[in-house]
Amino acid sequence: MSTPFYVSPQQAMADRAEYARKGIARGRGLVVLQYADGIVFVAENPSRALHKVSEIYDRIAFAATGKYNEYESLRIGGTRYADLRGYTYDREDVTARGLANLYAQTLGNIFSSGAEKPYEVELLVAEVGESPAEDEIYRLPHDGSIIDEHGSVAVGGNSDQIGSYLGQRHRDDMDLGEALRLAVESLGRDSGGNDRTLTADQLEVALLDRKRPQQRKFKRLLGRQLAELLDGAGTPAPAEGGGEEAAESGAAPDEGAAGAEDGSKD
């Protein structure tokens, strides 16, 4: 019969934090930048189907790095929460702040309960406002703390280096093409200081575009449109109206749907 070793609470927490941080650092990086017309999410993600960035509600998006199955269940939980809240009260009553608090409680609970293994995830919840000053970005590390961010944020593997690179070069009034190219440059820097060039098919890019006429502001940038913006040829504003980008990528019209209650305005 073995006697259990005594482990101090400090040591137990430090071990759990280290475990989670290591898991997160194995994932590829993800950055979020404010630009003149909204918020852009750029992740290094070769998969077309397993998303790191997703729509939660009209003006709110979710991005995550770490273990896919863990953040996927948090994403679906958040979507259920937002939809239930909007159905119970009104669409306006769904806010990023509320959602971020809920995630913070959930992650914090899991982290400090001895019964579950800590989640190896880092989340971002962002809401686009009427102007850049009203944009909200919350970063939620594995332990349930919550950080109110502004400008640019990097999470996942190599995030310190990417974050400081971004911090020096980012401006809130960048146009979409500039912001996107800066994001891609920063993601391409690895810890050895070597630069890699990331191409359109290694990237997952999505926007919360406050200029979008629909009630739902989330939109994925795909295919030709993304490649053109990365090339920087004239940086055309993303064409509105859905049709072409959906047809080109062969995807279902997932970024097109007009806000359900708002279609009358279109």
Place this chain on the structure above:
Amino acid sequence: MAANFHDQGRLPAAFLRPGSSSFLDFLSDYAPERLPGGRSLPPVEGPVETVHGTTIVAATFSGGVVLAGDRRATMGNMIAQRDVEKVFPADEFSAVGIAGTAGIAVELVRLFQLELEHFEKVEGHALSLEGKANRLSTMIRGNLGMALQGLAVVPMFAGYDVERQRGRIFSYDVTGGRSEELGFAAVGSGSIFARGSLKKLHRDDLGEEQATTAVVQALYDAADDDSATGGPDLARRIFPIVAVITEDGYRRLTEDEVSGIARAVHEARLQLPNGPQAPVL
């Protein structure tokens, strides 16, 4: 109460449980009392006096489908509201129009819109048009208990099928029975007259403008013979709601566009009160 999701300060286990991509399934599991059909009603004597919406018509044309509704809501023999809306976008490529008990209809539409949006967000792509039509069927069936107490809701669903590249129309009965309609359809108290009218006017090769004019003619005919259906109200500038769905998505015609059509139809009726005439043979 189970639906108080703040009680523990964190997402309840039900929210994080893997499972269906359907909001309806989630709600029936988590807070069934919030479903339109999830309430138990006390027994009542005789019919309940509620606000009713009346006539909805739909017609296909080459490249899409048009769905239109009059604006009158009645309670018994009273006009309850003159500018009620009974045609709603369901998502980017579909619309739903509702005849029957207005209160429950609006609730059902909100839930249906959410059901389609929720699926799209969770799965990353939209349901097929057939799938959307079937979801609506399930929801009507859920309301059957109330329908038997006189609170019936009868929708019409129309959308552009991106796969098949054409407009399609689905009609329903109170039990959720679903049938696809070819060419044109109508529901509500004025539907008999509207359907007769469309039968004479509709052809498969109509253009968008002709189709929108045909549905306004049909609503005019319904209002002509059914007291619960409202015609275009030129004095108050209240015109039918006309929605067009094509490969570009859902578009509701502006008030100016509909008033143009409605005025043209009205002008012609001043000469020929029974409307356009089809040849006898």
